[in-house]
Amino acid sequence: MSALLNHRLAVPAVLIVLVALLPLVLPSSFYLRIATLVWISAFAVIGLNLLMGYAGQVSLGHAGFFGIGAYAAAVLPAQLGVPGIFAVVIGAVASALIAYLVGRPILRLKGHYLAVATLGFGILVAMVINNEAWITGGPDGIAVASLGIKKLLKSAFGLKVKTAELWYWIAGAMLVVGAWVAVNLVDSPTGRALRAVHDSEIAARVAGIDVARMKLVVFVVSAVYAALAGSALALFNGFITPDTAGFLHSIELVTMVVLGGMGSILGSVVGAAVLVVLPQLLTMFHDYEHLLLGLLMMVFMIFLRAGIVPGLRALVAGRGAA
Amino acid sequence: MTLKLTNLLGAAAVSVAALSMGALAASADTIKIGTVLSATGPASFLGDPEMKTLELYVKEINAAGGVDGNELELVAYDSGVDASKARTFATRLVEEDEVVAVVGGSTTGTTMAMIPVFEDAEIPFISLAGAVVIIDPVKKWVFKTPHTxxxxxxxxxxxxxxxxxxxxxxxxxxxxxxxxxxxxxxxxxxxxxxxxxxxxxxxxxxxxxxxxxxxxxxxxxxxxxxxxxxxxxxxxxxxxxxxxxxxxxxxxxxxxxxxxxxxxxxxxxxxxxxxxxxxxxxDKLPDDDPQKSVVVGYKDKYEGATGEPVSTFGGHAYDGLMMLVEAIKRAGSADPAAIRDEIEKTSGFMGTAGVVNMSADDHLGLDLTxxxxxxxxxxxxxxxx
The missing domain is CATH 3.40.50.2300 (Response regulator)
Incomplete structure (x- = not known):
């Protein structure tokens, strides 16, 4: 059982089954939308989890990359006539470049300097988006032109799909591919080097690992994940506001990582699912919504300290042994 | 540990039970209207008085016998300033709660994110946000109450x-x-x-x-x-x-x-x-001002019920709700399309923001007075x- 769970393809396989079967039990496009939001968030969280769970670095400005992806998909087609799909690629490349420039000097230092630098970076991105209203639409947000996939499907194959269904499959596919890439990265020499860095930087350095370079690679990768997730959200919603790039969203992403379990790809999905679905469940408590959300997170953190997925796995393993 | 885990599961079961009971509570001859507001977060200065106003007046309308004898039910969600969340709640109002009309959207961002949902579902939507882009160009199902x-x-x-x-x-x-x-x-x-x-x-x-x-x-x-x-x-x-x-x-x-x-x-x-x-x-309006009774009435009621000073934002919610209720009365049914047509025909409605005269090319209907x-x-x- 545990050998099977630890296999490299186990996580993507679980996700494929989940994504494929879920629509059968979801009664309406409202639920499809929630699931789509979970997949998109989970995609960004997987990237951040690589950074936090494997390289041992925290980014407090990941929503900045998310925002760059989102606004690339919104602004480039509207202002410069760039086709949507290229805009997504440009957003991802721009995020990678910025992550490289920010990360290169900082990741040579030991300790949590990256957290402070990314904190500033995230706030900067949000400020630019808020202030440069002539490009970004400012605090009121901006509409995002659709990719035209729906039209294409209709004219080429005569297929008529709802936006909610279409994006459920796109986001689901993104998640599976994202998880697959992440699992492979973790299982590669880079991943093993990273884990060594996470355990002890000095030992890793002695073993001949270029610690700074390893951290930089992961930081860039995680920025690309966030940017792609941002583009997906923008295209899915058709409208985007600056709080997507805001500090609170950064914190939300970090919370998803910690809640689901650092260093667990499946945990990233669970963490995203909990934080996207819970507010919907708690609406009936209305006035106490935030209180209950906080309380539940405290309960999770007290009883499943390593995060939900690793915590439950340890519980199951513990019981098996006893 | 086992015990604690059982407790957790118990709590989960209770919340699921509460969920299904909430779904059952709605009975047949209620008119369901929805709202999504920024009641918490940075825009709560808008959403909080709006939420309180809607709750206060829906309660009062029901106490007075409802709309043509039908009880109003308000389905309210708090989106903060998160446009994506607002859109999710909008989808929920349409798909799950099956509301016949919506009064809400505290900020321009949340309003703009929700508009496509209501346009697709053909549900009338009265926005409480400021920007002129909401109704210019005119969208068939979208109206707004605040001046621009x-x-x-x-x-x-x-x-x-x-x-x-x-x-x-x-x-x-x-x-x-x-x-x-x-x-x-x-x-x-x-x-x-x-x-x-x-x-x-x-x-x-x-x-x-x-x-x-x-x-x-x-x-x-x-x-x-x-x-x-x-x-x-x-x-x-x-x-x-x-x-x-x-x-x-x-x-x-x-x-x-x-x-x-x-x-x-x-x-x-x-x-x-x-x-x-x-x-x-x-209080300073001359007694013969046609708007005086409306604004004094709203001010006294709101301040009496909440103990907080009245704000124009709550007034926008009052205008939206009252305009909607009158449209439902005129339509004589809770059919979204009929309600929409009647909202568009609103004329001479006296609200806290002024006199509203809507038309097919003006979904705001306010003038400089x-x-x-x-x-x-x-x-x-x-x-x-």
């Missing part, structure tokens, strides 16, 4: 025209409100033969606007100054204005139409003019017209 920045600019320029002022300096906040209003003012100035001869801005956290005001003061031929802005910036502008001894009239925007502005600006506020909704001066030009005298508002 553009109208505030027009009101100010109209007043200037009456006083024979044509050369105007402008100092604007760089926040969303100030920026949007600045653009609108620049856009309509020409219609009133007003020329903007100085155009300065200040940041949200600036604590001294003397340099910008000095520039404006030194501009040749200056006859008045307008300050589109929100929060404490305009109060600082007003004080600096006095300190520099600028003696031409100063106009503030409807964004500072609250008592705290006069408190912050102190003596310097004397003589400052600004356009505002009648709600702010409810919606605004009153106020002047600060002896530390209080007076009506300047």
């Amino acid at each position: 920045d553009r109208m505030a600019c027009e009101k100010i320029f109209e007043d200037m025209q009456k006083r024979g002022i044509s050369k105007v300096g402008m100092i604007s906040g760089t926040g969303g409100f100030g920026k949007s209003m600045r653009d609108q003012c620049l856009d309509v100035a020409g219609n009133y033969d007003v020329e903007i001869i100085a155009d300065e801005t200040y940041g949200a956290k600036d604590s001294d606007m003397t340099p910008q005001l000095t520039n404006i003061k030194n501009t040749e031929g200056l006859e008045a100054v307008v300050n589109p802005g929100f929060g404490q910036g305009p109060a600082i502008v007003t004080r600096n204005y006095k300190q520099l001894g600028i003696d031409v009239p100063l106009y503030q925007s409807h964004g500072v139409a609250s008592k705290s502005f006069i408190e912050l600006a102190g003596d310097a506020a004397e003589g400052v003019r600004l356009p505002a909704a009648a709600l702010l001066v409810a 919606a605004f009153r030009m106020l002047e600060v005298k002896n530390g209080d508002w007076t009506i300047a017209e």
